[in-house]
Every structure is written in C-alpha cells, then in structure tokens.
Amino acid sequence: MVEPGTWTLDTATAALPEVRRLLKEARALAAALRDLQANLNDLRIVHGDQVLSPAGAGHSEFAVLLAQFQAQRESYLALVGDFGRLGVELKDVEQGLVDFRGMVGTRQAYLCWKDGEAAITHWHELDAGFGGRKPLP
Secondary structure, X not given: OOOOOOEOHHHHXXXXXXXXXXXXXXXXXXXXXXXXXXXXXXXXXXXXXXXXXXXXXXXXXXXXXHHHHHHHHHHHHHHHHHHHHHOOEEEEOOOOEEEEEEEEOOEEEEEEEEOOOOOOOEEXXXXXXXXXXXXXX
C-alpha cells in the first residue's frame, strides 16, 4: 500500500497491473449485481408484494436471488475496499477511472488513469475531476 498523497509516476505505474486486475473483478461483480437486481425487479413486477411473504407466489425464487444479490454486494464492497487499501481512489468502475493522489511539481494533485490507457499520462487538481485532466509535464 502506498499512502495517499505519496504516489509518484513510477509507483503508480508499478501498481497498474494490480489496479487493472481489481477493476476487471469490480466490473464483473457490478454486472452480476445489475443482472440480479433486474431479476429481483422482474419478480416484483410479476408477483407484486407477494414475493415478500414466505407463503407468497415467487417467494422462494425471490429469496434465493436476494441472498445471491446480498452476497455479491458484499463481495463488491470488499473489492472496492481493496482499492482503498492499495491507496488509490476508484472514481468510476464503469469508465475505469482511478486516481493516485501524489505530487505534480510542488502541489498535491491526482495522477489520473482511465482503463484502456497504456500508461498514466494525465493529472488533475484535487478538486477538478476527470474533466480537468491535463497532460503530465
């Protein structure tokens, strides 16, 4: 783990393989959560609030899907925590936006990486966000 605020371009670059691995897992879990949520919603549409009652139509299927959803959600939250333990900030799992807080010149800033980029080539001010990205000097 690198302490927030101490990332350099070299240390952030060295962490990219792990960040890519975590991001791939996070995306897979996010997709599974979306699918499970859609299935739960479908059961509620078909059976209404009956799915919430143990004797109601569709309840057993709903209960199984809900348990799967809760387990996947816990896995997803743990994985998001892994980014924090690594010392990076996951900004957007779908876009693959990750920030490494460090120094650019003499100021605190984020080294900014987006999935699909071969290397870390941009940075932004702490309060600027992705829209404020600039090429590294």
